[in-house]
Amino acid sequence: MVRRDAPLGSLEAGDPAATGPYTLLGRLGSGSMGRVYLGCSAAGRLVAVKTIRAELAREADFRTRFAHEAAAARRVSGVYTASVVNADPDAEVPWLATAYVPAPSLELLVAEAGPLPVAAVRWLAGGCAEALESIHAAGLVHRDLKPSNVLVCADGPRVIDFGLAHARERARVTLSRVAVGTPAFMAPEQAQGSRVVTAASDVYALGATLLFAATGHGPYRGEGALELMAQLATLPPDLSGLTVELETLVRGCLARDPGRRPSPGDVLASVSEYLRHGRAEPGLSGAALSLVRDYAEGPRLPVGEPVPGGLVPEPEGPAPVPERPPVVIGGVRDGRSSVSAARTFLREPRNTIASVAAIVLIGVGALLARTFWSGGDSAGADPGGGRPPAGRAAEPPLPLGGTGDRPAGSPRIVVNQPQGDGATVFVVHGTGWRPGERVQVSLDRFGERPGPVVDHMGTFNYAVNQAHEFLAGPMPLGVHTFSADAGGAPARTTFRVVP
Numbered sequence: 001m002v003r004r005d006a007p008l009g010s011l012e013a014g015d016p017a018a019t020g021p022y023t024l025l026g027r028l029g030s031g032s033m034g035r036v037y038l039g040c041s042a043a044g045r046l047v048a049v050k051t052i053r054a055e056l057a058r059e060a061d062f063r064t065r066f067a068h069e070a071a072a073a074r075r076v077s078g079v080y081t082a083s084v085v086n087a088d089p090d091a092e093v094p095w096l097a098t099a100y101v102p103a104p105s106l107e108l109l110v111a112e113a114g115p116l117p118v119a120a121v122r123w124l125a126g127g128c129a130e131a132l133e134s135i136h137a138a139g140l141v142h143r144d145l146k147p148s149n150v151l152v153c154a155d156g157p158r159v160i161d162f163g164l165a166h167a168r169e170r171a172r173v174t175l176s177r178v179a180v181g182t183p184a185f186m187a188p189e190q191a192q193g194s195r196v197v198t199a200a201s202d203v204y205a206l207g208a209t210l211l212f213a214a215t216g217h218g219p220y221r222g223e224g225a226l227e228l229m230a231q232l233a234t235l236p237p238d239l240s241g242l243t244v245e246l247e248t249l250v251r252g253c254l255a256r257d258p259g260r261r262p263s264p265g266d267v268l269a270s271v272s273e274y275l276r277h278g279r280a281e282p283g284l285s286g287a288a289l290s291l292v293r294d295y296a297e298g299p300r301l302p303v304g305e306p307v308p309g310g311l312v313p314e315p316e317g318p319a320p321v322p323e324r325p326p327v328v329i330g331g332v333r334d335g336r337s338s339v340s341a342a343r344t345f346l347r348e349p350r351n352t353i354a355s356v357a358a359i360v361l362i363g364v365g366a367l368l369a370r371t372f373w374s375g376g377d378s379a380g381a382d383p384g385g386g387r388p389p390a391g392r393a394a395e396p397p398l399p400l401g402g403t404g405d406r407p408a409g410s411p412r413i414v415v416n417q418p419q420g421d422g423a424t425v426f427v428v429h430g431t432g433w434r435p436g437e438r439v440q441v442s443l444d445r446f447g448e449r450p451g452p453v454v455d456h457m458g459t460f461n462y463a464v465n466q467a468h469e470f471l472a473g474p475m476p477l478g479v480h481t482f483s484a485d486a487g488g489a490p491a492r493t494t495f496r497v498v499p
Contacts (some may be wrong), residue, residue, distance in 0.1 A: 008299045046100035078134025080127040082160045094186040105148035119283030122271040129267040131159035145205035146185040183228035200258035207253025216239035419496040422474030
């Protein structure tokens, strides 16, 4: 399946190279509170780093509210939430980091694969109900539960963006003068004001989200916020298209009277008999499950990314070569993360291949790129007058004569680390290659395989055997030789697998 998610955006001149202890890899999104970046810890853990807009940080009581809610959010430890792992409300630009979840949102999943089957909606309801129990137990109310804040993994949904509810509310009021929440999914009492919002308001939003999952539409279908708010105040929810099996559950969550709605525990109990054999079988359609598995591979730089001048590198040769899965950031595949794989993308040659011995952590947003949380913005002009910010290496210039010329120097490759165990993802970094050419790769005696397409800077990254293109299982012990070529003399590098 072709990925349809918005690609990870490259870091720009005004973006920091790092926030707190995290090296930033690229932009994930932006929203009312600021920008959000994909970051990586020194140990290789991928996180979503959410930064706060400067005008909010200057609010008299914002940092106090931010600190209080960030501390509460860190107490949320549910399996079906994206945990808050770190925060610094006292930083010049306050920030909060959550675990990065490589999964499509429910909103995107339904848009791509259609409404979910009954079994999948019940599976979703159970996971989201448990997530709300965890959030409420920490003394928080989500206030903005909706399809875009539910990520769908193969082992269950993950509810995100549950921290900073009151801080986010102040941001919405300060910047847009509207109530916190999304009108299409907010409870009637929430539209009246924040003081009456309770845990029952989240249950209403859960019902609206389940209705969307089952039918592709929310409880109201107004054209704008004002029309939606008017319908919310005067009309019953639109349950058209909802199957009989789900009507009692969804209708109960959407009760206008908060006191008549079930608790998250009640929702969980109502679907538990259908889930007693475990939640590893989500009941998703083939198309939906394929998209979930595709996202589980992590954010990737798309093959054929446009280069300056509007040119798109294409594979050479008379016939198209079957695509190999693009290099994965973070080594996440089939829902499992690899610390060593995330680390590999932070160890690139800083300037030239001669500096290979001095591999250091750098911002790799220009090499890797691209989706999660609608939150994050680190304002500020480029202090260098067009020069790259301090702490981030300048992007190499395009080759003289156009993108078809080979950069100066011979094609070279280097592996990110000299040794590791059988589960390590060894990433090979190539430099000096002709932009747009497809590299053929080989490992030991296993023959050639189609590799990546070289980017406009003459570089590429390749995760050896991550897609099991050479070996079905882990890498065997010993020294392995990896080769890459594009019609000329092959470039080689070695690495060792140890117990």
